[in-house]
Amino acid sequence: MALALDRIFGLSEHGTNVQREVGAGVVTFLTMAYIIFVQPAVLSGMLFGKPTGMDFGAVMVATCLSAAFFSIMMGLYARYPIALAPGMGENFFFVFSAIPAAAAAGYGEPWRVALGMVFLSGLIFLVISLAGIREGLFQAVSLSMKHAISVGIGLFIAFIGMQNAGVILKDPGTAVKLNHAFESPDLIVFFVGLIVAAACVARGIRGGILLGIAAATVAALALRAGLPRIAPEWWNSELVQRSMLTKQFKLATGIVASPPSLAPTFFKLDVAGALQPKLLPFVLIFLYMAVFDTMGTLIGVGEMAGLLRDGKLVRAGRAFTTDAASSLVGSLLGTSTVTAYIESGAGIAYGGRTGLTAITAGVLFLIAPFFSPVVEMVSSYPPITACALVLVGVMMMRNVAKIAWDDASEAIPAFLVILGIPLSYSISDGLAIGFISYPIIKALSNRVKEVRWLMWLLSGLLLVYFVFVRSHLS
Numbered sequence: 001m002a003l004a005l006d007r008i009f010g011l012s013e014h015g016t017n018v019q020r021e022v023g024a025g026v027v028t029f030l031t032m033a034y035i036i037f038v039q040p041a042v043l044s045g046m047l048f049g050k051p052t053g054m055d056f057g058a059v060m061v062a063t064c065l066s067a068a069f070f071s072i073m074m075g076l077y078a079r080y081p082i083a084l085a086p087g088m089g090e091n092f093f094f095v096f097s098a099i100p101a102a103a104a105a106g107y108g109e110p111w112r113v114a115l116g117m118v119f120l121s122g123l124i125f126l127v128i129s130l131a132g133i134r135e136g137l138f139q140a141v142s143l144s145m146k147h148a149i150s151v152g153i154g155l156f157i158a159f160i161g162m163q164n165a166g167v168i169l170k171d172p173g174t175a176v177k178l179n180h181a182f183e184s185p186d187l188i189v190f191f192v193g194l195i196v197a198a199a200c201v202a203r204g205i206r207g208g209i210l211l212g213i214a215a216a217t218v219a220a221l222a223l224r225a226g227l228p229r230i231a232p233e234w235w236n237s238e239l240v241q242r243s244m245l246t247k248q249f250k251l252a253t254g255i256v257a258s259p260p261s262l263a264p265t266f267f268k269l270d271v272a273g274a275l276q277p278k279l280l281p282f283v284l285i286f287l288y289m290a291v292f293d294t295m296g297t298l299i300g301v302g303e304m305a306g307l308l309r310d311g312k313l314v315r316a317g318r319a320f321t322t323d324a325a326s327s328l329v330g331s332l333l334g335t336s337t338v339t340a341y342i343e344s345g346a347g348i349a350y351g352g353r354t355g356l357t358a359i360t361a362g363v364l365f366l367i368a369p370f371f372s373p374v375v376e377m378v379s380s381y382p383p384i385t386a387c388a389l390v391l392v393g394v395m396m397m398r399n400v401a402k403i404a405w406d407d408a409s410e411a412i413p414a415f416l417v418i419l420g421i422p423l424s425y426s427i428s429d430g431l432a433i434g435f436i437s438y439p440i441i442k443a444l445s446n447r448v449k450e451v452r453w454l455m456w457l458l459s460g461l462l463l464v465y466f467v468f469v470r471s472h473l474s
Contacts, residue, residue, distance in 0.1 A: 009079060009354040014306070016353045021081075024352025025360020028083050030207030031346040032361075034388040035085045036368050037213060039063040041379040042091045043111075043336060047164060052099055054111050054334070057260025060375055062333035064368045065262070070326035070338060071362030075355030078318035081305055082298070082344040083361040084326050088392050089153040090289050090337035092160070093427040094118070098282050107273055115265075115331045116274030121286035122327030122337070129320040140454035141288065144407075145438060147399035148414035149289070152421035152430050154396025159422045161389025164382035165190035166244065185223050185245040186383045192219040193387035201391060206346055209388050216384040217377075220249060244381060252377035259369035265334020281461045285431060288458075290337050294323045297340040305348045342395070409445045413438040432462045 005011060005018055040060040041047040067085035074080050098117050102110030162168040163176075166186040171177040179187065197212020205211065223245060227235040234240060274283060298319055302308050313319065319340075326338035347357050368375075378384050400418070404410040413434040421430030439451040439459050 005356060009356050011354060011356070014353040016351060018356070020351040021354055021356035022360050024081065024347035024350040024357040025083075026364065027206045027350045028081075028341075028344050028347030028352065028357060029361040029364040030210050032083060032085055032341045032343040033207070033364075033368070034209045034213055034385070035067070035088070036060065036064060036365075037375055037378045037385050038088070038388055039086045039091060039335065040375070041382070041385060042095055045095065046379060047382055047385070048095075048160075052095060052111050053109055055260075055264035056376065056379070057372060058262050058264040058266070058334055060372060061259050061262045061369050062265055062330065062335040064365045066326060066330040066333055066335055066338045068362045068365035069329070070322060071358045071365060073325070074319065074322045074340070075358035075362065078315050078322050079355035080298075080302070080307065080315070080319050081348055081352040081354055081357035082301055082319070082340050083347075083358050083365075084323065084338055084340050085365070086330065086335045087289070087293055087337050087339040087341075088157060089150075089293070089396070089427070090286065090339070092153065092157060093285065093289065094336040096425065097427050097429070098286070101279060101282055102273065105273075105276060105279060107270070109270070112268050112270040113273035113279070114336075115269035115334065116271040117279065117283045117286055118327055118337055119269050119271055119331040120274055120283045121290060122324055122329075122331060124283075124287050125290050125324035126321065126328055129317065129324045140452040140458075142410060142438075142450075144403045144410040144414045145417065145434060147402045148417040148434060149431065150396045150399045151403075152418040153427060154393040154399075155418065156393075156422045156425075156427065156430075157396070158390045158393025161386040161393065164389070165386035166383065181239060184239055185220075185227070185243045188223065189216050189220045189245070189381070190383040190386050192216055193384060194390060197387045197391055206350070209391050212387045212391070213378065213384060216387060220245060220381055220384055221251075224249060224251070244383060249381040250377055252373040254373045256370055257373050260372055262333065267332055268334060269331050281458070284458055284461065285427075286337060290323070290327055290339055293337075293339045294320060297342045297344070298323075301340070301342060301345045301348060305353055409441050409447055409450075413441060432466060435459050436463050436466075 009021070011017055011021065038047070040056045040063060043052060043054045043059045044056040045052040045054070046056055063086050067083065071083040074082055074084060094114050098114035099110045102113035107113050159168070166179055166184060167190060168176050169179045181187065193212040193216025196215035197209050200208030200211050227240065240246060273279070298313055298316070302313050307314050323340055330336070330338035344358075347361070403414050416437055417430055417434030420433040421427050424430050435455075436459050439456050442448055442451045
């Protein structure tokens with residue numbers, strides 16, 4: 001068996017072995033397994049207390065199946081030690097931008113149209129990957145703008161995490177404010193998870209985010225079981241009784257169960273609705289986000305694994321084709337954009353160098369749906385998973401140092417994106433501010449040659465959308 005795997009994946013050639021590759025796959029899975037809890041909570045709207053119409057269980061199964069199938073495909077076809085799953089950032093764009101846009105366009109089940117947008121973006125990505133023109137698309141947006149998108153989405157995700165934990169509250173006078181009730185069970189659970197996750201990440205412990213979620217879950221269970229007995233007065237206080245711990249936290253009825261049905265989301269996408277001209281800018285943004293995530297992850301993680309040679313990725317076409325196909329099929333299953341995960345770097349740091357690492361992670365994702373009771377319990381209480389959102393935001397903030405701050409024509413549009421996304425509470429609106437301003441600022445700076453025609457096209461489409469469509473829907 002070991003000899004067969006050695007021949008298939010070239011283990012000896014890469015200086016690794018079966019045990020190390022499998023161990024790396026387990027590490028990769030543990031590092032990115034938080035998406036199993038977060039993704040269904042985001043897409044169903046459970047995380048925000050605003051149902052989208054998508055079934056929680058179906059999204060969870062779709063998330064695990066898409067991650068499993070395409071991690072295995074990445075391992076077998078591209079032979080990369082990189083796992084895939086629904087992307088953080090794209091899922092928030094799906095809920096906060098794509099669904100509202102489809103609803104404003106008059107669709108009764110806007111989430112189906114949003115899935116149609118993901119399908120179309122995946123189809124375009126697959127075509128350009130097979131045609132070999134992805135580099136031109138990638139080059140259309142400057143490096144500073146690419147990094148700004150990541151930073152802006154990271155801030156947005158972290159901000160939502162703080163809101164979900166109850167740390168940041170709405171305020172009529174200042175829009176938001178700090179919750180000073182630090183003795184609230186919600187804040188206690190959040191900070192337990194955040195401190196444990198942050199300490200694990202800082203110490204280089206594998207699966208730090210997942211360990212933070214586990215610690216927060218234990219804290220929530222302990223408070224739920226202990227407060228009524230140990231501190232009955234506190235339990236009956238107004239602070240505790242109006243907390244999410246008493247109102248939303250649903251205890252699991254077991255650990256293992258039959259996976260939920262995929263039927264509520266399976267092949268429920270509305271591609272025809274997504275083809276409406278006023279919704280096409282969202283398709284393009286999904287496409288750009290997928291391309292940027294894939295390129296950045298494959299280059300960054302691929303370099304760690306020794307897959308970047310003479311400035312080029314080996315078997316890059318296969319890797320891009322796998323990534324593009326994952327979004328297309330993921331939308332059919334019922335989840336948002338699936339992409340290569342930067343967390344795969346943890347498995348590579350452990351020693352993973354071949355596709356066997358990705359296959360191992362994929363098999364573990366295939367098993368995960370059988371633990372649906374635990375997933376539903378963890379996801380029912382937003383303070384538990386809030387630590388994951390904050391730390392994902394931290395990871396995405398790293399790119400702020402890569403923005404050309406000494407070039408005003410790059411820095412100003414980039415800053416508008418970074419500031420616009422969290423403050424407008426919309427990824428698409430924040431992107432639009434920067435994308436519309438970018439070519440204009442470049443042109444007025446007598447640097448119009450630096451703007452590629454695809455950027456002019458995207459800027460024009462967004463401007464037309466906001467002037468002639470969005471303004472009439474507001």
